[in-house]
Amino acid sequence: MNFFDSANLWGKKLRLVGHSYVGGLGRKELAHLLLLILLGLFYVVGNSFGFSERKLEETTVIMESYAERLQTNLEMNLSDSTIVYKEREQLLKAIEERIAKYLYQIPDYSYITALQTYLKSRPELLHQLPSCVPLEKGDYSLSSGFGLRVHPISKKPTAHFGIDLAAPSGKPVYASAAGTVADVIRSENGYGTHIIIRHRFGFKTLYGHLDKVLVVKGQTIEQHESIATVGSSGSSTGYHLHYEIWKNEKKINPRPSFNLKKTIYAEVMNTKPSNHGKEEQGK
Ligand SMILES: [Zn+2]
Numbered sequence: 001m002n003f004f005d006s007a008n009l010w011g012k013k014l015r016l017v018g019h020s021y022v023g024g025l026g027r028k029e030l031a032h033l034l035l036l037i038l039l040g041l042f043y044v045v046g047n048s049f050g051f052s053e054r055k056l057e058e059t060t061v062i063m064e065s066y067a068e069r070l071q072t073n074l075e076m077n078l079s080d081s082t083i084v085y086k087e088r089e090q091l092l093k094a095i096e097e098r099i100a101k102y103l104y105q106i107p108d109y110s111y112i113t114a115l116q117t118y119l120k121s122r123p124e125l126l127h128q129l130p131s132c133v134p135l136e137k138g139d140y141s142l143s144s145g146f147g148l149r150v151h152p153i154s155k156k157p158t159a160h161f162g163i164d165l166a167a168p169s170g171k172p173v174y175a176s177a178a179g180t181v182a183d184v185i186r187s188e189n190g191y192g193t194h195i196i197i198r199h200r201f202g203f204k205t206l207y208g209h210l211d212k213v214l215v216v217k218g219q220t221i222e223q224h225e226s227i228a229t230v231g232s233s234g235s236s237t238g239y240h241l242h243y244e245i246w247k248n249e250k251k252i253n254p255r256p257s258f259n260l261k262k263t264i265y266a267e268v269m270n271t272k273p274s275n276h277g278k279e280e281q282g283k
Pocket of ligand 1: 144
């Protein structure tokens with residue numbers, strides 16, 4: 001698609017909207033409308049430049065061939081032979097590099113399904129991308145999903161670009177992936193006390209309405225490391241964790257990430273009765 005053509009088209013549409021509705025709309029509504037249109041435009045432009053389905057397909061095809069060779073390698077009975085072992089290591093490394101490339105490119109979790117088979121060869125990568133719930137099992141219940149909802153305080157329909165997990169006060173909040181603490185912010189409104197963590201592959205996570213903060217800006221953390229406790233700071237009506245995932249600076253639905261690590265590790269355990277390497281147990 002030609003960006004300049006589409007920008008021009010949008011310009012025309014904007015003028016059209018301005019003429020026909022400006023009398024009926026207040027300045028505030030008009031500003032909101034313009035903002036929405038601009039956001040839509042950024043979305044289209046951002047997606048057409050940063051990411052291509054074709055590139056992903058190519059990566060998957062290459063990974064497929066590596067995976068096939070790996071399978072043949074694993075089936076060889078000369079498991080102690082140095083050559084076989086070396087080839088296996090090389091193939092695993094090549095698969096890992098491809099997975100990493102793919103993970104940098106994808107815009108959200110819907111593309112991870114195509115990757116699932118290969119992630120089984122390198123499940124350790126799941127430590128580096130948000131792939132689990134940031135609270136302990138049994139501590140939480142989902143109270144609000146990602147998308148449009150009626151705001152609990154203002155009662156207006158609002159976009160909710162995160163997930164709310166209701167949990168008792170003081171329960172530990174865990175980092176959903178390894179990374180670096182990008183920011184610790186204390187605020188009276190909005191997210192309240194919140195933490196932003198930067199991860200590999202263009203992911204970021206945000207943990208909002210916290211009580212105690214256990215990390216500092218710049219700190220390196222592991223997946224499942226406790227970073228804070230559940231609170232109700234900021235614009236909040238009860239104890240809960242507001243959790244967001246950002247991918248390449250865009251907020252995405254965290255829901256598909258919740259069971260990702262668990263699912264893949266379960267498959268690894270089932271398909272590999274004999275352990276070939278230093279595999280870890282998933283949490
Ligand atoms: Zn929320």
